[in-house]
Amino acid sequence: MSKYKIILSGGGTGGHIYPAIAIANELKSRFPDAEFLFVGAKDRMEMEKVPQSGYQIKGLWISGIQRKLTLKNLSFPFKVISSLWEARKIIKSFKPDVAIGTGGFASGPLLQAAASSNIPTLIQEQNSYPGITNKLLAKKAQKICVAYDGLERFFPKEKIIKTGNPVRQGLLNVETKVEEAKRFFNLEPNKVTLLIIGGSLGSRRINQLIEKKLDFFDTHNIQIIWQCGKLYYQQYKICDNTKGIQVYQFLNNMDFAYAAADIVISRAGAGSVSELCIVGKPVIFIPSPNVAEDHQTKNAMAIVNEDAAILIKEEDLDADFENKFSQLLNAPERQKTLSDNIKKLALINATKDIADEVEKLLK
Ligand SMILES: CC(=O)N[C@H]1[C@@H](OP(=O)(O)OP(=O)(O)OC[C@H]2O[C@@H](n3ccc(=O)[nH]c3=O)[C@H](O)[C@@H]2O)O[C@H](CO)[C@@H](O)[C@@H]1O
Known part of the structure; x- marks a missing residue:
């Protein structure tokens, strides 16, 4: 069996982190030799919770854009550019066979970088109303696993698979x-x-x-x-x-x-x-x-x-x-x-x- 390399990104809150961990655990039990790498946002919860679950994680300098007008938004374009650059570097050196995104800030640049290197990507959307990151990524993703009906309003119908949300074993x-x-x-x-x-x-x-x-x-x-x-x-x-x-x-x-x-x-x-x-x-x-x-x-x-x-x-x-x-x-x-x-x-x-x-x- 070949030694797969699997990259995952999901974070910001537990709602995006634990699905990624659950998916990684299941894949690890199927492919014990596979190599896993998580990519998260620096300073967010995933930087602590993912290593606690036994996986390596790299942090990108990225955050969400604030809905209200604030000075913090001034750095947003720089964060996007820097995180895309970093994500590309990570993809180039890790060379994953597949990239999995469960939503949250870091999964945007990571899946974007993976898709532009022709690596197959899968998105998992937890909610009945998708977050902006997943909406943007949907066009390039191969598969979109969802938990609710009616998501064809946001995602290409032929890519949607209703699986439910991954839950820890x-x-x-x-x-x-x-x-x-x-x-x-x-x-x-x-x-x-x-x-x-x-x-x-x-x-x-x-x-x-x-x-x-x-x-x-x-x-x-x-x-x-x-x-x-x-x-x-x-x-x-x-x-x-x-x-x-x-x-x-x-x-x-x-x-x-x-x-x-x-x-x-x-x-x-x-x-x-x-x-x-x-x-x-x-x-x-x-x-x-x-x-x-x-x-x-x-x-x-x-x-x-x-x-x-x-x-x-x-x-x-x-x-x-x-x-x-x-x-x-x-x-x-x-x-x-x-x-x-x-x-x-x-x-x-x-x-x-x-x-x-x-x-x-x-x-
Ligand atoms: C304020 C906000 O933006 N909330 C969003 C966030 O929620 P939030 O991050 O709260 O996520 P969820 O309710 O989806 O999941 C929480 C996860 O954290 C775990 N947990 C929680 C508390 C605790 O002490 N220990 C622990 O392990 C739970 O078991 C669960 O696995 O992501 C969800 C999934 O995209 C969205 O539906 C929510 O609207």
Whole structure:
């Protein structure tokens, strides 16, 4: 078997990084001799998370363009030129057989450079509304793996394959890890466990809500695993270890976090939604309203429309949260219905199906 070289790029947030890692892991299990290289954006999360997963990464000097008028945008054209130049150098020296992009700033120059060297490229788009990088790259890509219907509005139809979002292997069997997870988090067996996740970066609005409701949760005898995000950790760490609350800036063991949870409150980033379908827990989604085309609300609505989760909009949190939460907490049969229904929406073969497409490109 020839020794394949595979280059991957995805980053900026966990939503783009973990799909790339999941795809790499699957390909590594198929081609143990293959060589892998990741390309990310300097100073972003991938520069830490990718090496933690056992892969090498090179960083480009690139960022997104700010939507508002700011001085930072002045450097943007230089970053594009410099990162394209760097990406070309990386492609020339690594000589990959295939390039895989999962969105985020660095995948733009990297896939662009790969395509112009005639290296086959595959894009994986997590959302129902694609990011600008993937829209630009679609023309030159050989294949575009998506998780939602209706993406022919943005991408050439003949290149689209609906696979679902790749999810890390360890999340596929969380039901076998419940006891281990409870021990890991040192949880009390007689209390309900609530998991709060604000997406890979944490959510300011969800944090504010949780802080405000700590007494409410306490009176309901609930213990909490609260991922508040790196940016907010200094502010909320004071709540750690009080009233059954554990505060984390980032959870490195999402499998245990999901396994231990009885109820989940989450943002509705595409990856989180796909994972929550697989782990099958009752969820309250609080989508971020600050993303392109309000795509998190669309991600969440796809689940809510199947009677498989609850959605509370940020603007309704003050009025509705306690009510909706208590109703769910006090209705185990409703929790079971939501769990059963959300599981039906899981696309568990996504990672394998994407790896199959990569294999076709390799051959
Ligand atoms: C604010 C923003 O721009 N959000 C976007 C970003 O979300 P974000 O980066 O939050 O991404 P997702 O919800 O898609 O995925 C988060 C990933 O991080 C992991 N995780 C999260 C928290 C934690 O403590 N530990 C951990 O491992 C989750 O298990 C998951 O694998 O990318 C998504 C996928 O393109 C988009 O749908 C979101 O709209």
